Amino acid sequence: MILIRGGTVVNHDHSWRADVLVDGGKTVAFGPALDAPAGTEVIDAGGCYVMPGGIDPHTHLELAFMGSVSADDFEWGTKGALAGGTTMVVDFCIPDPGQSMLAAYQDWRRKSEKAACDYGFHMAVTSWSKQVFDEMEIVVKTYGINTFKHFMAYKGALMVNDDELYNSFARCAHLGALPLVHAENGDVVARMQESLLESGMTGPEGHAHSRPPLVEGEATNRAIMIADMTGSPVYIVHTSCREAHEAIARARANGQRVFGEPLIQHLLLDADEYQNKSWDHAARRVMSPPFRDKRHQESLWAGLQSGSLQVVATDHCAFTTEQKRLGLEDFRKIPNGTGGLEDRMPLLWTAGVNSGRLTKEEFVAVTSANIARILNIYPRKGRLAIGSDADIVVWDPSANKTIHAKNQISRIDYNVFEGFACVGAPVVTLSGGRIAFAKGELRAEQGDGKYVERPPFSPI
Amino acid sequence: MILIRGGTVVNHDHSWRADVLVDGGKTVAFGPALDAPAGTEVIDAGGCYVMPGGIDPHTHLELAFMGSVSADDFEWGTKGALAGGTTMVVDFCIPDPGQSMLAAYQDWRRKSEKAACDYGFHMAVTSWSKQVFDEMEIVVKTYGINTFKHFMAYKGALMVNDDELYNSFARCAHLGALPLVHAENGDVVARMQESLLESGMTGPEGHAHSRPPLVEGEATNRAIMIADMTGSPVYIVHTSCREAHEAIARARANGQRVFGEPLIQHLLLDADEYQNKSWDHAARRVMSPPFRDKRHQESLWAGLQSGSLQVVATDHCAFTTEQKRLGLEDFRKIPNGTGGLEDRMPLLWTAGVNSGRLTKEEFVAVTSANIARILNIYPRKGRLAIGSDADIVVWDPSANKTIHAKNQISRIDYNVFEGFACVGAPVVTLSGGRIAFAKGELRAEQGDGKYVERPPFSPI
Amino acid sequence: MILIRGGTVVNHDHSWRADVLVDGGKTVAFGPALDAPAGTEVIDAGGCYVMPGGIDPHTHLELAFMGSVSADDFEWGTKGALAGGTTMVVDFCIPDPGQSMLAAYQDWRRKSEKAACDYGFHMAVTSWSKQVFDEMEIVVKTYGINTFKHFMAYKGALMVNDDELYNSFARCAHLGALPLVHAENGDVVARMQESLLESGMTGPEGHAHSRPPLVEGEATNRAIMIADMTGSPVYIVHTSCREAHEAIARARANGQRVFGEPLIQHLLLDADEYQNKSWDHAARRVMSPPFRDKRHQESLWAGLQSGSLQVVATDHCAFTTEQKRLGLEDFRKIPNGTGGLEDRMPLLWTAGVNSGRLTKEEFVAVTSANIARILNIYPRKGRLAIGSDADIVVWDPSANKTIHAKNQISRIDYNVFEGFACVGAPVVTLSGGRIAFAKGELRAEQGDGKYVERPPFSPI
Amino acid sequence: MILIRGGTVVNHDHSWRADVLVDGGKTVAFGPALDAPAGTEVIDAGGCYVMPGGIDPHTHLELAFMGSVSADDFEWGTKGALAGGTTMVVDFCIPDPGQSMLAAYQDWRRKSEKAACDYGFHMAVTSWSKQVFDEMEIVVKTYGINTFKHFMAYKGALMVNDDELYNSFARCAHLGALPLVHAENGDVVARMQESLLESGMTGPEGHAHSRPPLVEGEATNRAIMIADMTGSPVYIVHTSCREAHEAIARARANGQRVFGEPLIQHLLLDADEYQNKSWDHAARRVMSPPFRDKRHQESLWAGLQSGSLQVVATDHCAFTTEQKRLGLEDFRKIPNGTGGLEDRMPLLWTAGVNSGRLTKEEFVAVTSANIARILNIYPRKGRLAIGSDADIVVWDPSANKTIHAKNQISRIDYNVFEGFACVGAPVVTLSGGRIAFAKGELRAEQGDGKYVERPPFSPI
Numbered sequence A, B, C, D: 001m002i003l004i005r006g007g008t009v010v011n012h013d014h015s016w017r018a019d020v021l022v023d024g025g026k027t028v029a030f031g032p033a034l035d036a037p038a039g040t041e042v043i044d045a046g047g048c049y050v051m052p053g054g055i056d057p058h059t060h061l062e063l064a065f066m067g068s069v070s071a072d073d074f075e076w077g078t079k080g081a082l083a084g085g086t087t088m089v090v091d092f093c094i095p096d097p098g099q100s101m102l103a104a105y106q107d108w109r110r111k112s113e114k115a116a117c118d119y120g121f122h123m124a125v126t127s128w129s130k131q132v133f134d135e136m137e138i139v140v141k142t143y144g145i146n147t148f149k150h151f152m153a154y155k156g157a158l159m160v161n162d163d164e165l166y167n168s169f170a171r172c173a174h175l176g177a178l179p180l181v182h183a184e185n186g187d188v189v190a191r192m193q194e195s196l197l198e199s200g201m202t203g204p205e206g207h208a209h210s211r212p213p214l215v216e217g218e219a220t221n222r223a224i225m226i227a228d229m230t231g232s233p234v235y236i237v238h239t240s241c242r243e244a245h246e247a248i249a250r251a252r253a254n255g256q257r258v259f260g261e262p263l264i265q266h267l268l269l270d271a272d273e274y275q276n277k278s279w280d281h282a283a284r285r286v287m288s289p290p291f292r293d294k295r296h297q298e299s300l301w302a303g304l305q306s307g308s309l310q311v312v313a314t315d316h317c318a319f320t321t322e323q324k325r326l327g328l329e330d331f332r333k334i335p336n337g338t339g340g341l342e343d344r345m346p347l348l349w350t351a352g353v354n355s356g357r358l359t360k361e362e363f364v365a366v367t368s369a370n371i372a373r374i375l376n377i378y379p380r381k382g383r384l385a386i387g388s389d390a391d392i393v394v395w396d397p398s399a400n401k402t403i404h405a406k407n408q409i410s411r412i413d414y415n416v417f418e419g420f421a422c423v424g425a426p427v428v429t430l431s432g433g434r435i436a437f438a439k440g441e442l443r444a445e446q447g448d449g450k451y452v453e454r455p456p457f458s459p460i
Ligand SMILES: [Zn+2]
Pocket: A182, A237, A238, A288, A289
């Protein structure tokens, strides 16, 4: 048993002074001054907040992508997560061309055996056929996956067209699953890329120019319309710009069920990074959508404040500088992705809570409770409550942590947040009732995490 | 002890099958199959939802207003509330001209001794002076009132100007109180009234024409700006139209803390009522803001769905037909107000949940949990949780109830919802752990209710 | 010579009392009391407005479409136009599958020889290839066509995808031509059609359900984004709904050059028509986009008032009832199109000017001057000025005209505006300096019209 | 006679190559190669645009204001105007407290006798009474003034409240006059000023902080609502920020007749100026509304592009540095105002036309034609046409002119645009058919200007 003593418990809708008792992987009691049964390990949470562990619903661990494999696998990705207060990740299971979803699922289960924290999968729909139609049902009913991912970009690879989106969204609605969308107009991106390369722009700045905010705003608007036509809710991943956010907000203002997920990167970093004279510096920041002009950040923050955006994620997909250099001659070949799993929670606390933008309860909402509800695993995850999984972070709001690649758990050789001074960080992370991280020391082992099944028909 | 057996517990963020045990006025246990200790009264909730009792934050019981006194006093208003599943009301304490807030508070405590359910007060700021400035602190710190009401209409009576709003909002921000606003441009309403009367329109339809949506939208926008300038959040009462809702939504989209409260009347009834050939019919529906064209209803519903509007209230202020007839010659003299306390919950369930607009969890949010959080009495009120007040409604989603004035508890002789067929109604209401209403029979007694103090600095 | 005496000249920006002298096909003088040289024909315009003849930029005369040929050819279409005060039409030259633009142009020139008023063409881009790329230049430079039409709907037939739109828009930008877009998401329309037919809905009401406003709003938004990416302005034909209008207005509010064209049908008729029990009645009104709910009309009118929409057209594409019956078993086979050429100006005057929505100058703007400027033929067309083509309508604002199919010039057997009582109608129409219509009598002959070349790089 | 040879005539809706012949103060002929009668003065306009002279509808010449008198009187203000291509100004006639409008009008006529270019007045309504009501009619019918100005700010001085606005707007509607509004919430400004001074901020930066964009946006929204209630159009002067522009655009999008006037200052200068370490530098830029953050500029430019804003003015109200120093101890005492009359046209051309934001025709629209139409003096002013006043500017788009106070005509000792390098400037300005300015030399004399009467009921 573990007793977390002296802290303030923070849920998405309420906070109060209470000790928390954990046993058998579950939270079993709250109280103003709980007794510690013999043998209980006591964690001093004085001056700290005791919060549901973070959930990162957008990771790509050990992903074969663009001729490379992302450098953080399920072991190191989840270890980083735990060190940063995140206790569950949801990764994208993406079938190879021609591969069945069922086979892909098996591959992902195999890769994820090493996970140090709990995890689940989204399944990608990258083409449409009778087989896909049939397998979606198995994925939902047998594998406990209630979300399907769709790419409107990556033309010639993962991209699906409007007809396929319609079919898949309609199928999702029938199965009680939620469609997720990477929203960029892939046709236009491809043409912009060609056009920029023809004009001689081969460096990372070309990546940003080839996928401007309008291209994302358009696709977001389109995905939302298609969802509405099929009677399905829809979740837009990595909402990075005002135009996309406004498309979401417009739909919500009409009563439609639409969710938006800004990444911690887009909340804090901007397109000036691509102007850096160092190719490496710029290329390390290549991801899709790219970082945006600063004015977009205010829109994303306001979305979190007003509830038109619900979830902060990372799209953690880490590539080393060496891997990035695959695109030295052509920005289209730079593997897309950055890290963030270890840093999301301290960064968001620093920029969001310390600045007064978000209350601490809203911090819990956007890092954990909202996505748990959306994914239909609440309150098992996402809430501190009796009977819930003991995925708990003891958060010291006065802890200082400056981000340095040299200290990070991620396997890559840089950090896009290098030098950010965070105030507010986890002192202890409990995962499944065990101390996974404490006082700077990682105790979790590979394989500690469990696969989390998620039933369809989320009530949200 | 009372055991509610076999129902589905519904909170604003989650529902699950559980029995609920109540003791000493509090909820003490949840479980899939709780034992009933000897002497326990067992309520069969099979097929029912077990929800937090409703909170109506906008009532005017026994209010002296416009030359009359509203016909439902704290006894009959609260009894109606309980019969409809509402277990707490918040009434507006409005000082007479020249009266101190402290004296007004004593008057309201006296009037409210008869209340059959729990209650609290908002305090009205109807002028500005050193005395008002000083008394606001006492009201907050001594009386446990954390909200102040401001009228931008009722020129020559309750209306305050922009300077006074600024002063009071700034004072609220300092004290951790929340300003509430009745938002209509009183100057323009007064001029429109004159102009309509000059043109010979003296009937109730003139009431509606004199306060069109633009007039409310403008004042809402203005109140929000003033709140922003003073660093205060703001709560707009009886948001009735698209223009007002959009002003709120715009501010929220910029990250400002603004709340909006549609009334059940404006969600369901429209301005055609004022065209009724019967003067009585139309006059009974005279309230401010008036009912609006149907297109406004869609905006209000979408606001509840998307979260840009948070609370459904009634502005219950009941006048008999005889009282209404004070304005036979001049619509300005018709006492403003309608009933709704008994009907709010079944009507909202029918039109909101049965139609698919709202989930049952959202129903709890907008009838109870949201306002409890805003008023800083959550989770004591607004949530079914261990230790919370046992204000509970057992809700039968298949119960049929057609609204008829002849069956109502309210003291007035009509009901503006006459003939509405509700599907979904309370079968049992618990108030403070006692059965206040069961199977159509009212058991609560006058004086059963308690005054609820509310601390300032709500975390929301 | 012709002298128009005693009227008020109305241009888009100014009106004044003046006589107008016409000679040699041109307007040659204005003055308060011009002398009539010997042999001058004098038209009494007392109490009348003397305005630039209308330009209808959206007609389909003698179009082979959906297994039929539209019933009004260039002769009868343009004769109807003249009777209604319209003195120029712009028709869509649509190559057959595999046909070159150059051959299509020749076909259209041949068909249009019968035209009784001046005319021009837009050229449709229905696929993409090196040949199309090359021919576009010839179309612009040799044929005097400065507009290219694109269909985002009619999947499997005329529809082009985003890649093709991008290519063509970029080519337009290079050539100084303006892309026009029929904006509906063809993929989604096709799927909605299937789904409705599967559910057993085969009648004309299915047509409307298969292409709801969101589907048009989405495509409009997409076309605008693609135009912006290519640096091209864009013109959206038949803007029928709030969602499409708002997409246009949003883009304009960001400084983008986007134009929108509501049809007189969508301004006045609504979707209730498709509920008519008579299959014929409903089928005669089948066009794309379909008529919309009334609430959309207010949006379109406000767009004309505020300048976010610029042009009122007809999409005149008339099919007889017999032709419509091709779709008796399947709404997809009902030839799409309605008439309107003869009725546009009186209807718009009645509903727009007499209602106070539009000034008479704005009437000239949206029926003539704006499109003349957009098409780069201003002030030759679209303005009464010295040296301009004498395409002039003498408009009696007090003339009564009730629309009846039995009196119309169009070759079809019904009129979708049957029974509309117009107040305001042409008494005389001059086309190229000749009296084409006077006092109810048509004087124009087939072949009187001339082909109008339009240079690229419109300054608008 | 004067012949302007070889230029391109530019009107708001069309441009063409033509010579222009001027005689007797009017434009009398256009033609590709006009003959110059004997004695004609020929102006070479080769490579130049020949445009309607600018109209600045917002000046305060020789205004007694805030304890000072603005330094440019009608002589020097209008001479600067002519040197910059502006040939008419409209000044604000502002009665002293208690003074009748009729007396104020006489004062203004006296002051304006020195004007070197044509001029007119707006009349200010600074209080409400039977006398004001009556005098408004005389002002319109006898004095030829069709506009009334209202201040929502300057509390305790010029400010009027909502009731007074309503009365005056209704009166305007009856008389066919157009209400103009200075839109800032005066109550809130006054409270913000106090609060900033209390906090110790006494310098010019306090001026900006005391009147933030929200305060202007609110008042703009309010004025528009009141105008709508009275059935009057409304014109918002010096629209400086996104919030105000959006209020205007919202109203226009609903079909309301609302006009907005950005100043050249707000289009080009931003709030950083108030952070300048030099008190003089910052104080010289004190005007109301103050300069805004850069992001507002994009909104104003887009408004001009899309037509939701119609007019670019200056609010020319020049105070010397010495005058500004009246507010050394208290920013509230710094006389509000800056210059701009000489610079408006070259600055707008440089930043608007050379940047591609505006076409040359749109330049004419926003500097001259639109306001001429709004003020009902079109096409006498605002258009080059036969019979129009020969107020003409010959514009060399390649002329370079860098703004320096030492070269300016204005009587003040600095220029807020100091150092701006303009490309595009007048080479010759004709005023009333005479050469007022040519090749850098001012030829106009004091008293050359004439008072321009403006009839009510503008058709716009
Ligand atoms: Zn992605």
